[in-house]
Amino acid sequence: xxxxxxxxxxxxxxxxxxxxxxxxxxxxxxxxxxxxxxxxxxxxxxxxxxxxxxxxxxxxxxxxxxxxxxxxxxxxxxxxxxxxxxxxxxxxxxxxxxxxxxxxxxxxxxxxxxxxxxxxxxxxxxxxxxxxxxxxxxxxxxxxxxxxx
Amino acid sequence: xxxxxxxxxxxxxxxxxxxxxxxxxxxxxxxxxxxxxxxxxxxxxxxxxxxxxxxxxxxxxxxxxxxxxxxxxxxxxxxxxxxxxxxxxxxxxxxxxxxxxxxxxxxxxxxxxxxxxxxxxxxxxxxxxxxxxxxxxxxxxxxxxxxxxxxxxxxxxxxxxxxxxxxxxxxxxxxxxxxxxxxxxxxxxxxxxxxxxxxxxxxxxxxxxxxxxxxxxxxxxxxxxxxxxxxxxxxxxxxxxxxxxxxxxxxxxxxxxxxxxxxxxxxxxxxxxxxxxxxxxxxxxxxxxxxxxxxxxxxxxxxxxxxxxxxxxxxxxxxxxxxxxxxxxxxxxxxxxxxxxxxxxxxxxxxxxxxxxxxxxxxxxxxxxxxxxxxxxxxxxxxxxxxxxxxxxxxxxxxxxxxxxxxxxxxxxxxxxxxxxxxxxxxxxxxxxxxxxxxxxxxxxxxxxxxxxxxxxxxxxxxxxxxxxxxxxxxxxxxxxxxxxxxxxxxxxxxxxxxxxxxxxxxxxxxxxxxxxxxxxxxxxxxxxxxxxxxxxxxxxxxxxxxxxxxxxxxxxxxxxxxxxxxxxxxxxxxxxxxxxxxxxxxxxxxxxxxxxxxxxxxxxxxxxxxxxxxxxxxxxxxxxxxxxxxxxxxxxxxxxxxxxxxxxxxxxxxxxxxxxx
Numbered sequence: 160x161x162x163x164x165x166x167x168x169x170x171x172x173x174x175x176x177x178x179x180x181x182x183x184x185x186x187x188x189x190x191x192x193x194x195x196x197x198x199x200x201x202x203x204x205x206x207x208x209x210x211x212x213x214x215x216x217x218x219x220x221x222x223x224x225x226x227x228x229x230x231x232x233x234x235x236x237x238x239x240x241x242x243x244x245x246x247x248x249x250x251x252x253x254x255x256x257x258x259x260x261x262x263x264x265x266x267x268x269x270x271x272x273x274x275x276x277x278x279x280x281x282x283x284x285x286x287x288x289x290x291x292x293x294x295x296x297x298x299x300x301x302x303x304x305x306x307x308x
Numbered sequence: 309x310x311x312x313x314x315x316x317x318x319x320x321x322x323x324x325x326x327x328x329x330x331x332x333x334x335x336x337x338x339x340x341x342x343x344x345x346x347x348x349x350x351x352x353x354x355x356x357x358x359x360x361x362x363x364x365x366x367x368x369x370x371x372x373x374x375x376x377x378x379x380x381x382x383x384x385x386x387x388x389x390x391x392x393x394x395x396x397x398x399x400x401x402x403x404x405x406x407x408x409x410x411x412x413x414x415x416x417x418x419x420x421x422x423x424x425x426x427x428x429x430x431x432x433x434x435x436x437x438x439x440x441x442x443x444x445x446x447x448x449x450x451x452x453x454x455x456x457x458x459x460x461x462x463x464x465x466x467x468x469x470x471x472x473x474x475x476x477x478x479x480x481x482x483x484x485x486x487x488x489x490x491x492x493x494x495x496x497x498x499x500x501x502x503x504x505x506x507x508x509x510x511x512x513x514x515x516x517x518x519x520x521x522x523x524x525x526x527x528x529x530x531x532x533x534x535x536x537x538x539x540x541x542x543x544x545x546x547x548x549x550x551x552x553x554x555x556x557x558x559x560x561x562x563x564x565x566x567x568x569x570x571x572x573x574x575x576x577x578x579x580x581x582x583x584x585x586x587x588x589x590x591x592x593x594x595x596x597x598x599x600x601x602x603x604x605x606x607x608x609x610x611x612x613x614x615x616x617x618x619x620x621x622x623x624x625x626x627x628x629x630x631x632x633x634x635x636x637x638x639x640x641x642x643x644x645x646x647x648x649x650x651x652x653x654x655x656x657x658x659x660x661x662x663x664x665x666x667x668x669x670x671x672x673x674x675x676x677x678x679x680x681x682x683x684x685x686x687x688x689x690x691x692x693x694x695x696x697x698x699x700x701x702x703x704x705x706x707x708x709x710x711x712x713x714x715x716x717x718x719x720x721x722x723x724x725x726x727x728x729x730x731x732x733x734x735x736x737x738x739x740x741x742x743x744x745x746x747x748x749x750x751x752x753x754x755x756x757x758x759x760x761x762x763x764x765x766x767x768x769x770x771x772x773x774x775x776x777x778x779x780x781x782x783x784x785x786x787x788x789x790x791x792x793x794x795x796x797x798x799x800x801x802x803x804x805x806x807x808x809x810x811x812x813x814x815x816x817x818x819x820x821x822x823x824x825x826x827x828x829x830x831x832x833x834x835x836x837x838x839x840x841x842x843x844x845x846x847x848x849x850x851x852x853x854x855x856x857x858x859x860x861x862x863x864x865x866x867x868x869x870x871x872x873x874x875x876x877x878x879x880x881x882x883x884x885x886x887x888x889x890x891x892x893x894x895x896x897x898x899x900x901x902x903x904x905x906x907x908x909x910x911x912x913x914x915x916x917x918x919x920x921x922x923x924x925x926x927x928x929x930x931x932x933x934x935x936x937x938x939x940x941x942x943x944x945x946x947x948x949x950x951x952x953x954x955x956x957x958x959x960x961x962x963x964x965x966x967x968x969x970x
Binding site for chain 2: 180182183184185186187188190191192195196198204205206208209211212219244245246247248249250251256257259260261263264266267268270271272275278279282283285286
């Protein structure tokens with residue numbers, strides 16, 4: 160085991176922040192379920208469940224602790240919101256500035272649907288216009304030809 | 309000659325050839341002289357050769373550890389294994405733009421071979437000109453802002469090394485190439501669309517670009533699935549899709565290209581939606597540029613932003629240029645475009661259009677969700693996050709609608725509905741209800757039960773359609789059904805291929821529903837020799853050792869897993885979990901061990917370990933059902949696409965059912 164310690168010391172020597180050498184607590188599945196909805200504050204777009212960064216480990220530890228104390232997932236998320244603001248939530252609240260994100264499927268459908276309806280209306284109008292452009296005598300001639308059959 | 313010098317010269321040559329090609333295309337149009345067109349064709353080959361030479365020079369510099377070349381000094385190291393060196397050209401920004409440009413020249417050359425065949429001489433100058441203009445952009449970016457061959461005055465003895473995330477899995481050799489083949493592939497239908505609008509022939513381009521669009525779509529699909537797989541096997545989080553901006557950047561063009569493929573069919577058959585198809589293909593191609601802008605400009609944070617640099621503004625300008633060209637031309641010609649009729653909603657074209665509507669909406673939601681944090685921050689300075697939980701929720705209703713339409717659409721005939729359709733639909737709905745009830749009966753969640761129902765519904769739809777075709781053919785030609793089936797499969801590649809793709813989509817939806825709902829993650833610290841029982845598994849930590857490897861340093865924690873009940877079926881074995889330490893990374897990189905099985909995937913990650921005495925290690929266990937079938941689904945989708953393309957109709961333009969050519 161001495162060799163392991165030496166090699167690790169060599170390997171970790173260049174690292175900015177060596178990991179603590181106490182065993183982390185055990186995390187039940189609920190910890191990861193809650194952490195998956197929270198942003199890791201220092202990572203590039205990873206959740207607190209996925210990241211290996213120190214702060215994400217710490218967040219998971221806090222979640223585990225609070226779960227053990229009997230707090231509900233909503234209370235735990237609220238704790239992080241109080242510290243970091245709504246920004247920490249990957250599920251944006253359906254109010255204020257982020258309400259629009261929730262409405263985006265409806266807005267998209269309405270916009271595209273409206274565009275499609277306008278398009279169809281134009282196609283129809285143009286088809287009618289083309290029909291009206293046929294001169295009277297032409298129609299009369301065609302009708303006469305059809306009558307002859 | 310040094311590789312750096314050669315590469316730089318070749319880049320400039322490629323830029324000049326692209327400009328020349330653009331100029332020759334313009335001359336061919338204005339002077340109406342075929343000689344200029346032929347010269348432009350030849351120029352496309354020259355630009356391909358120049359780009360290939362430049363790429364080869366970069367590879368040469370990497371293989372010979374020439375650290376006087378900036379790209380090699382910054383993104384390679386002499387200790388890298390050979391395969392890593394071979395894929396290092398696309399491990400960072402400048403090199404990946406070079407690969408993109410190389411593939412662009414390849415596509416341009418392939419298109420130039422079609423001049424006089426499926427690309428008539430009237431439109432060829434416009435189509436080639438558009439592709440040359442795209443080439444000019446990429447080579448100009450490399451020559452002026454993201455030059456891979458900058459000389460390093462005092463070459464370091466050793467490079468900074470390649471991004472470890474890319475070194476950790478062989479899939480990185482494949483995925484980016486597929487992605488760029490897909491992205492670049494969309495430039496071809498875009499060029500055909502521009503040519504169609506400039507030449508004022510609005511119908512026939514859709515037949516001529518069908519093959520190209522399917523090729524691009526197939527590559528994009530393959531790229532998305534290989535990306536998922538890479539993410540699953542490497543990032544150590546047990547998931548395959550995080551709705552990260554970079555992932556979204558690949559999904560948006562895929563969604564828009566899918567919408568285009570569907571409405572293009574309506575135009576082929578019925579001469580409808582000509583204007584919409586111009587808009588969709590413009591947006592699909594613009595989305596590839598948009599994605600690159602998003603992820604290379606630094607405006608958005610992403611876990612996959614492997615490469616960023618000063619190219620953001622250039623890509624933004626290019627994006628605006630593409631949109632202005634496509635949509636501007638459409639605005640100019642839209643009054644002239646004559647549709648061949650009107651849509652009836654209860655018919656195939658109605659279902660295809662509704663599908664395109666949902667794909668378009670989905671793309672819109674992904675764009676808004678990805679950009680919203682940026683918009684809010686610019687508008688009010690507040691920071692918000694929009695992430696996976698949000699996208700997962702909104703994609704459920706959209707996905708359900710799409711799966712419903714996917715089943716109905718092909719069952720509906722073009723134009724008018726018939727009695728048979730009602731019977732088929734009844735059978736499909738019965739399958740849907742049965743699957744749903746079986747799911748509920750097994751105690752599965754509402755969403756997963758619905759997914760089972762929808763899978764059964766789509767399976768029934770495909771089964772009914774194949775059976776109907778076989779029955780008709782067998783009766784008409786007096787063949788035995790098996791023979792009729794094989795003949796049908798051989799002659800109606802397009803229809804059969806799309807059945808295969810649709811089955812793949814339905815299977816993917818099922819796999820996603822299961823794996824998202826029932827993913828199970830747990831973490832525990834074990835002493836060496838200790839065993840841990842969870843979820844039908846017994847996991848024993850065997851030892852803890854360290855090892856020095858060529859370009860990294862690894863901590864190894866081998867484990868032995870035994871299944872002790874039905875839950876843990878298929879997990880048995882000895883696995884080596886490890887943490888890799890790379891000198892260029894501040895935190896260790898976990899390499900997950902994945903044990904695949906037809907039902908559950910067992911995923912073991914070494915999280916932390918005793919660095920002093922080597923007595924304990926912390927393991928994370930992730931158990932996810934049905935992930936295996938997601939890879940099968942991706943394979944089916946790509947195979948289905950290949951089936952349509954191979955080999956009949958590969959080059960021959962489809963002339964069937966052209967309502968109004970021209």
